[in-house]
Amino acid sequence: MFEQLTERFETLFKKLKGLGKLTESNIQDALKDVRRTLLEADVNYKVVKNFTENVKKKALGEKVLSSITPGQQFIKIVHDELTSLLGAESQEVKFSSSPPTIWMLVGLQGSGKTTACGKLAKYFRKKGKRPLLVAADIKRPAAVQQLIILGRNLNIPVFSDSKKLWQNPEKICEQAKKKATDDDFDLLIIDTAGRLHIDKDLMDKLQSVKKKIKPHEVILVADAMTGQDAVNIASSFENEVGLDGIFLTKMDGDARGGAALSIKAVCGKPIKFIGVGENLDALELFYPDRMASRILGMGDVVSLVEKAQETISLEEAQKLEKKLREQRYTLKDFYDQLQQIKKMGSLDSILGMIPNLGTKALKGLSFDEKDLTKVEAMINSMTKKEKERPEIIDGSRRRRIAQGSGTSAQDVNKLLKQFSMMQKMVKKLNRPDLKSLGKGLFTS
Amino acid sequence: MFVLKKLKSGLSKTRGNLLKKVKELVGLHPKLDQKFLEKLEEILLSADIGVEGTSKIISGIKEKSKKEDIGGSEKIVELLKDNMNSIFEDSYKYDASEDLSTTPWVQMIVGVNGTGKTTTIGKLAKKYLDDKKKVLVAACDTFRAAAGEQLEIWAKRVGADMVRSQLGQDPASVAFDAVKAAISRKVDVLIADTAGRLHTKSNLMEELKKIKRVLEKCLSGAPHEILLVIDATTGQNALSQAKFFNDALGVSGIVLAKLDGTAKGGIVVAIASELKIPVKWVGVGEDVSDLEKFDSKSFVEALLE
The missing domain is CATH 3.40.50.300 (P-loop containing nucleotide triphosphate hydrolases)
Incomplete structure (x- = not known):
């Protein structure tokens, strides 16, 4: 959701970041872009008009703070104005004291x-x-x-x-x-x-x-x-x-x-x-x-953390962390993780909450939930031994797994390759880079 | 034939708004100047004509005023008509006749959730039945709860035959059965309902492609028509919907549903201006007969008269 609006703002702000100071004229250009962006996003033109007028008033009235660039300041003004337009704070759901x-x-x-x-x-x-x-x-x-x-x-x-x-x-x-x-x-x-x-x-x-x-x-x-x-x-x-x-x-x-x-x-x-x-x-x-x-x-880190807390218990997280540290991360663990992610909601919605992932970077990837189902099926078709030591999977085992999961030997190969890449990464890492992780796993 | 009167009453809200606003503007700004055009731009944008469609119209008017003296703003309605018409003419040549000589003529109805696919099918079936065609509808929406029941009520209401399905059944298998049934029962028109889906869900779009493939396999040349149903209250997202569905399936026409409720309808201009897919039908009311063939000239007339 909102990707295209987001993308527009990203380019817009890139332009702004280079500015030395906010003047009436460069604000004018930026506002024009903001206006067009919002109009194309189906925001009502009257609402857009009020919005840009408010931003302009605030941007020109504001003293330039020395700690941030004028571009950042403008973005903050837009952000604040957008927040106040959407409603300053979240609304708790109220229930009647005398039910129903x-x-x-x-x-x-x-x-x-x-x-x-x-x-x-x-x-x-x-x-x-x-x-x-x-x-x-x-x-x-x-x-x-x-x-x-x-x-x-x-x-x-x-x-x-x-x-x-x-x-x-x-x-x-x-x-x-x-x-x-x-x-x-x-x-x-x-x-x-x-x-x-x-x-x-x-x-x-x-x-x-x-x-x-x-x-x-x-x-x-x-x-x-x-x-x-x-x-x-x-x-x-x-x-x-x-x-x-x-x-x-x-x-x-x-x-x-x-x-x-x-x-x-x-x-x-x-x-x-x-x-x-x-x-x-x-x-x-x-x-x-x-x-x-x-x-x-x-991005929306707060929601992401809340979602994770809702679905993954502390115990599970600690267990996984220990395994990662001891480099005992197996396909079985990978499978469990997939299940946890699935519980959190659709991949798109989760990735949308990660800040700075950049809409551009995500655009090329198509997160097909079906791919995940395939991965699950393949792992489910492996024996316990194979899950723990995927390197033992040879041609005949590969054929069996492919047949059992309704996939092809190439699919199994792809999964194994990605998993070994991931293991290598896990070895290097104690600082997961989500971007490359995502890329390696879900693209073909 | 395109019944102008019906469309006019259906569009009365749009027309009231667009024409009224333009006339008010003319009253306030007798001169056709920059300020006038800025105001006009706002009016057009507020009718969902979209940024691109609007700028095409505005620059068309500007150019004309450069070439010749068009006087004050009182002629603006004429100018708007001309410019909108030229957008439609540039975009596509539309032949309103349908060649139903191949039987069964297979139609597939697609669209995002809640645009009015099933209702449109009821209305379409009625049209064909009125033309003495034998109509079969197929419930390929096996996802949404009670979608099949909804279609069945429509089928009964208009008197069309129907191929039923189970919730959760593979929609392509329903399509398969439907074509077989259409051939053996010597049906003239087969209309396949499909589940609503957001155009960005690639797996669901794959499912649609599969239905299309199955139709093709069962009967060469099928589906003869793929209609995308768009809700007229939709904003610029309609363009994105048209684009995605067209890329996946090759949409042969658009049905603009619920045009009677919206104060807009300008999205038609936006679609014509940016995509080359003809609008074939418009839904202009809740009654089973409230479906009209779309004709751009009459539409522009109805919009600005």
């Missing part, structure tokens, strides 16, 4: 509401909540069915009008609320029908559901790829229904994410969650400062 907490998801058709419901339910069950999903989209063909299937996969109950008793979203929600209170569910997540923001009737209906049910949060589910219309969508929903937060979906594509800036700027409501993949655990909380850093190519 009720969330209602609203949005345009195809923005990803139903999937978002599933993701939220999964995420907050992990945090100890007892969620109940409510299928109140009775308009789109098979929408109820979709939520029921998601619920079944997650093992989370779904409340639906399966007997067609009510056939009305308002009544369905009321009944769901009753059920939640009776059966002790503490989080009610309501999926609503997608509607166009210019459809007055449907917006009124949403309003009346809101009045009846009194949700604690009305969350706008918005597609990160939305164009200039994002401001109209956000402001319509804000004015007609009233919003408490935003869930930005499809952030794992190459959308430049301008919609995030526009929506935030226009309705002033915080972006709380982002969807970063098709799987139901591909949900992240939104941190404005981290996102600003990410947009400007400064």
Whole structure:
């Protein structure tokens, strides 16, 4: 996500770094670039205008600090302005003191509401909540069915009008609320029908559901790829229904994410969650400062460390460190590491958080999760002995491994070569260079 | 035929915005000067026409004003029309007729998640059925929960035959069955629904390529049409979507869905200006009949009249 925006800023800042001082004229050029960059990223032109004006005001008013170059100073101003535009700090998710907490998801058709419901339910069950999903989209063909299937996969109950008793979203929600209170569910997540923001009737209906049910949060589910219309969508929903937060979906594509800036700027409501993949655990909380850093190519180490802590236990890490030091690193360890990385999320999202990796360097690499599956299959097809001492793998063993894993002998060769390179590196290293590590492993 | 009236009502929001804004501007700035053009640029950008499309239009107007005295800003609507039309003409010659003489005529519908593929298929099937064609739809979206059910409801609604699938089944195998069924049942048009996918996921794009290969293998010449469905509310990312899908599959046309809801539609100009893929259909409403053949001249008329 945001790669292209990031890339633009990188070139822009490279130009700026060479500047001796900030003057009205060289700021003007830089601002023009900033403006174009943001416009191409689908940020609304009014938002862009305010943004560049604020940056200009601050850049010209600021005294040049002796410790940093004027270029760095300008970047800092842009970063601060971007952070404040995205929302100065992250928004904690609040729960009602008298459960159930009720969330209602609203949005345009195809923005990803139903999937978002599933993701939220999964995420907050992990945090100890007892969620109940409510299928109140009775308009789109098979929408109820979709939520029921998601619920079944997650093992989370779904409340639906399966007997067609009510056939009305308002009544369905009321009944769901009753059920939640009776059966002790503490989080009610309501999926609503997608509607166009210019459809007055449907917006009124949403309003009346809101009045009846009194949700604690009305969350706008918005597609990160939305164009200039994002401001109209956000402001319509804000004015007609009233919003408490935003869930930005499809952030794992190459959308430049301008919609995030526009929506935030226009309705002033915080972006709380982002969807970063098709799987139901591909949900992240939104941190404005981290996102600003990410947009400007400064990486997001905090999120990376948090993710690692969530998935890798201290014990495991110490064990691995010891092995590395004693140079007993085997294919088995490599396999375990792969599993841990997989638990952290998609490779793309992990690599995106590493600072200074440079979008350019990453561009040539295609991180196909399938390659990893191949590697796993090959290692799984090896005997214990082979995993510990890969040098014993000869032609016949290689053929067996290839056959067992559905790969070719060349694939096995490639893996072994890369592993031996890695071992050599491990020997040299006590300071892992992530860049070359990544390159050796995942490119062909 | 391209029904101008329907498109006009569908585009009313866009038109209201674009035309209204331009007219307001003309009221404020009777002179066609730098300042006027700057304001005009903002209006065009806000309609998702994109940086490149906008600068093409603006420089076109500038050039014209250099060559001849075009007077004040009151003629600007005409100038805009001319420039937009020339962008479309430069980009592609589009022949609106479809040659359905080969049967089964196989169509593959692709796009990112949530753009409206399944709905578009329902509408397309209706069009062909109205032309007395025998239509079969294939549920090659085996990934998203209840996608097959959604397609089935549409198929029933319009009265098309359908090849079902299991969740998690290899979509290419569904495509295989569908072509076999289409041939044996003497179907005129086969429309294959596929799972939505972000164009940057290379493994998922590989899956699409496989579906295409299977179609080709079962029936030489198939798929005869690969339509990319783009959500009209999408911004400049639509260009990236078109590019990736085109590189992977060779897209023969674009369906612009949900054009009725957006205040924009300018993305059509952006796509024409930067890519050579013709827009073939536009979705202009929620009703099953709300799908129109796209014609650039009528589109520009509807946009600026």
